Amino acid sequence: MHPVRELARLLLPVACPCGELDVRWCARCAALLAGPPVRVEHGAPRLDRLDGVRPVPVWALTPYTGPVRDVVVHWKDRGRADLDRLVAPSLRRAAAQLGPVLSAALRGAAVAVVPVPSTSAARRARSRDPVSVLARAVADGLHDAGVQARVVPALARRSSGRDQVGLGARARGRNLAGAVRMTRHGTRTLGQRSACILVDDVLTTGATLAAVERALEQDGHDVLGATVLAATPSPAAAPDPVARPPSALGEILVRT
Numbered sequence: 001m002h003p004v005r006e007l008a009r010l011l012l013p014v015a016c017p018c019g020e021l022d023v024r025w026c027a028r029c030a031a032l033l034a035g036p037p038v039r040v041e042h043g044a045p046r047l048d049r050l051d052g053v054r055p056v057p058v059w060a061l062t063p064y065t066g067p068v069r070d071v072v073v074h075w076k077d078r079g080r081a082d083l084d085r086l087v088a089p090s091l092r093r094a095a096a097q098l099g100p101v102l103s104a105a106l107r108g109a110a111v112a113v114v115p116v117p118s119t120s121a122a123r124r125a126r127s128r129d130p131v132s133v134l135a136r137a138v139a140d141g142l143h144d145a146g147v148q149a150r151v152v153p154a155l156a157r158r159s160s161g162r163d164q165v166g167l168g169a170r171a172r173g174r175n176l177a178g179a180v181r182m183t184r185h186g187t188r189t190l191g192q193r194s195a196c197i198l199v200d201d202v203l204t205t206g207a208t209l210a211a212v213e214r215a216l217e218q219d220g221h222d223v224l225g226a227t228v229l230a231a232t233p234s235p236a237a238a239p240d241p242v243a244r245p246p247s248a249l250g251e252i253l254v255r256t
């Protein structure tokens, strides 16, 4: 190896979050994020609205396990903003695949792509907001599929809401009840009644998405679904949701 490159490698070692050396991300991790998106809301107990209305459809690229966990943790919390170039194109391709499903529900109308807001503590710790990168990717992917889509950061966490890390399902629910509010920008931009698609990094219990859905619905908007990079597998889920056929995209029932 060239001596200068050798030195640079010693000073700035490059590795995929899974541990593979000399690449920013490896082919195996990239393949895990290649989709197709599959419906995962059945594995998120806190998405159950308990009002008889079916939980909001959620599409994920992959289960949140093994190397995918490593990629997400390094990307979000260990300063690997360069992994934007892995996760954003992956989600963009997935959103393009969702285009026809959304088009059928939208009937020509535009959709607002709403990032799930992080706590201000998380935002400060990361000095950026990774979910906004995903929201941009989803809007681009929908646009690729001919759907009018724009990112609207419509929501904020109330300052009382603490980060969810380390909280169990029940504590998350308590923490999040009323923890999300519309921003003035969100209210103004979404207007009277907008179709929305939510974007988050990881679906765990669904408590965060449920709080966001509630806040948007209370303001008169329709939440058509949510897209996430990865979803914590439910015990009842098929062993390898990545291998499910694209028909697992499902369809959207627009609530009236």
Ligand SMILES: [Zn+2]
Residues within 6 Å of the ligand: 016, 017, 018, 019, 020, 025, 026, 027, 028, 029, 030, 067
């Ligand atoms: Zn890897």
